[in-house]
Amino acid sequence: MIKTLPPGQKASTVFPRFGLPQFANRFPTEIDKIRLTIAGDLKEFEIGDEIKKLPRVVQTSDFHCVTTWSALNLNWSGYRFNDFYHTMILPKLEHPISFVVLKGQDGYKTSLPLSDLLQQNVLLADQLDLQPLSIEHGAPIRIIAPNHYGYKNLKHLKRIEFYTQKQKIKQGYLSFMDHPRARVANEERASKGPNILFRWLYKIGIKSTIRDYEKATSNYKSKALSKY
Ligand SMILES: Nc1nc2c(c(=O)[nH]1)N[C@H]1C(S)=C(S)[C@@H](COP(=O)(O)O)O[C@H]1N2
Numbered sequence: 001m002i003k004t005l006p007p008g009q010k011a012s013t014v015f016p017r018f019g020l021p022q023f024a025n026r027f028p029t030e031i032d033k034i035r036l037t038i039a040g041d042l043k044e045f046e047i048g049d050e051i052k053k054l055p056r057v058v059q060t061s062d063f064h065c066v067t068t069w070s071a072l073n074l075n076w077s078g079y080r081f082n083d084f085y086h087t088m089i090l091p092k093l094e095h096p097i098s099f100v101v102l103k104g105q106d107g108y109k110t111s112l113p114l115s116d117l118l119q120q121n122v123l124l125a126d127q128l129d130l131q132p133l134s135i136e137h138g139a140p141i142r143i144i145a146p147n148h149y150g151y152k153n154l155k156h157l158k159r160i161e162f163y164t165q166k167q168k169i170k171q172g173y174l175s176f177m178d179h180p181r182a183r184v185a186n187e188e189r190a191s192k193g194p195n196i197l198f199r200w201l202y203k204i205g206i207k208s209t210i211r212d213y214e215k216a217t218s219n220y221k222s223k224a225l226s227k228y
């Protein structure tokens with residue numbers, strides 16, 4: 001059976017390491033151990049291996065990059081953000097939360113309304129194909145939010161900030177490129193301008209971005225090897 005893809009998306013035969021060109025050469029420093037700092041409008045605290053007490057879920061979902069490629073039927077495993085929030089965050093709150101900022105070990109940031117992250121298919125994923133996440137795909141833990149474009153699916157998660165109100169955050173890219181929700185079904189590619197235009201604009205850069213990321217990854221791996 002042929003799947004109907006969301007508007008403007010095309011199935012890819014590969015699932016490449018991908019992102020903004022300026023992040024190709026940035027890598028996480030801690031890949032084996034989960035360590036999350038929880039901050040924002042609450043008293044800051046850390047979460048480590050306790051996260052593993054949450055029920056483990058396995059989920060097959062499609063991944064849609066804003067540049068129009070989609071990787072289909074990926075097999076993720078991890079913890080539901082909803083379970084995580086209700087078990088580990090809610091008891092610590094003094095104020096009602098509406099907005100969440102996510103930060104990665106590579107300096108990448110993004111944000112989403114809390115209500116979007118509480119959807120049942122949003123995961124804190126630490127496995128792909130039942131193996132620990134690779135450096136390419138977000139070790140040691142990442143966000144998987146299948147209803148939102150790839151740029152909301154933050155890799156190498158290290159810090160989650162919970163706020164009562166929407167925050168202005170400086171992203172690693174131009175602000176028009178970050179739609180506050182970035183829902184794939186609504187084709188919310190960018191916050192300004194006609195989304196159809198962005199299909200074509202972004203498509204142009206896919207091949208060279210994949211190449212840059214592959215080169216950076218192989219340089220990184222050969223350097224890591226030469227240490228021993
Ligand atoms: N920490 C971090 N997360 C990130 C990015 C990044 O550069 N750094 N790029 C985003 C973008 S644009 C995409 S498409 C996906 C790519 O995920 P992948 O490398 O596992 O394919 O990661 C997203 N999350």
Ligand SMILES: [Mo]
Nearest residue numbers: 065066150151
């Ligand atoms: Mo992306």
